[in-house]
Amino acid sequence: MPEDTFTVEVRQPIDRVAIFDIAGDVNSSSESRLMDAYTTATAAGASTVLLNFQDMDYMNSSGIGLLVTLLVRAQRRDQQLVAFGLDDHYREIFELTRLDEAITVHLDEAAALEAMRRGAGHGRG
Amino acid sequence: MGGDEGRWASPVRRLQVEGLDADASSLNVQGRRLSGAVQGFGPLWQKTYWIRLSGVSVEPEELIDRWKSDYPSFWPDNSHLHRALARLEPGDVAVINANQSGLRLSTGIMVMYADATSFAFALPEGHIFAGWITFSAYEDAGTTVAQVQPFFRTSDPLYDFLFSLWFNRKEDQIWHHTLRSLAGAFGVDGVVQQSATCLDSRRQWRKAGNIRHNAGVHSAIHQLMSPVRRRR
Numbered sequence: 146m147p148e149d150t151f152t153v154e155v156r157q158p159i160d161r162v163a164i165f166d167i168a169g170d171v172n173s174s175s176e177s178r179l180m181d182a183y184t185t186a187t188a189a190g191a192s193t194v195l196l197n198f199q200d201m202d203y204m205n206s207s208g209i210g211l212l213v214t215l216l217v218r219a220q221r222r223d224q225q226l227v228a229f230g231l232d233d234h235y236r237e238i239f240e241l242t243r244l245d246e247a248i249t250v251h252l253d254e255a256a257a258l259e260a261m262r263r264g265a266g267h268g269r270g
Numbered sequence: 271m272g273g274d275e276g277r278w279a280s281p282v283r284r285l286q287v288e289g290l291d292a293d294a295s296s297l298n299v300q301g302r303r304l305s306g307a308v309q310g311f312g313p314l315w316q317k318t319y320w321i322r323l324s325g326v327s328v329e330p331e332e333l334i335d336r337w338k339s340d341y342p343s344f345w346p347d348n349s350h351l352h353r354a355l356a357r358l359e360p361g362d363v364a365v366i367n368a369n370q371s372g373l374r375l376s377t378g379i380m381v382m383y384a385d386a387t388s389f390a391f392a393l394p395e396g397h398i399f400a401g402w403i404t405f406s407a408y409e410d411a412g413t414t415v416a417q418v419q420p421f422f423r424t425s426d427p428l429y430d431f432l433f434s435l436w437f438n439r440k441e442d443q444i445w446h447h448t449l450r451s452l453a454g455a456f457g458v459d460g461v462v463q464q465s466a467t468c469l470d471s472r473r474q475w476r477k478a479g480n481i482r483h484n485a486g487v488h489s490a491i492h493q494l495m496s497p498v499r500r501r502r
Contacts, residue, residue, distance in 0.1 A: 203274050206383045206390035206404045210316065210421045213307045217314060217470040234274075240281040241382065242392070242402070243306040 151175040153182045163191035168200035171208035199230030229257040277385045279361040294352035298485035299365050299378035302394040310400030310423025311477040312430040314470035320417040321449040321460040330387045330407035344451040360384050377485040396485035400425045418445045426481035
């Protein structure tokens, strides 16, 4: 089984926006903690979830599958899923898997929050 | 971040097939885009098939190495995977020519990810599934386990109908055969176990137009038109 180094912390910088600070490896063993974080954010009234990948070390194809599952849950509740902090390599992986067509990618937290404030959420920071 | 460069394929706008055998068809692969689970039509499924290689000493890395090297030999006899390269490495494109009730169905895969204990296929537009298939090996209680995990939506309404009617069971047969063949290569006569989880039961009707890429339809038209092409 993959080594488990995944952590996720939830914070709410502005009303109805939750940020997931993701660290370590995102793989199949990350599922329960990622979904628990989502449940926490939803219970707190988040309408937008920002995924912060700044401290992510590694993600495999199971990790991409987890993001699709998270996306499905968010879409069911009319929530928006946004990503930031991806390096060029993982931006390419979002492009390869065409995840970037459903999860908006911003350069960093400031750009993502600015997009939220403008009510857009779209764009690439 | 990083550390896994080389394990993932680089993004590709359109698939390019090179160096195929003369008898292989790249129809429905050459020039097609990849299609992920986000782009699919039907309910989102994660199916898992696994087999325990009990009684033999084989490391997960050794098993994956053999699986990648001899991948086509573990498939059912009516399906052929043609590839230009000797091994399955990230970015490699292979075509699949399968005989289904007289129809020569042509589609393919691209190796999306590969490391020492796993590899994953991405699928082109027109394949029955939009998503990816992960092959992995791991150690559990002293025994190496081989696993196949398709994560997908059916690509279009026609495939979705066929999936509920027939292909769901057919897919099970394919992966049972593959895993039993793989275990057999290590001298194990194992039992395949499976589970299936529907992650989203809704259909994405805005993706119904994917039917224009349907590889089955394109393969049938190509086959019907072959006498005309020969006459020219």
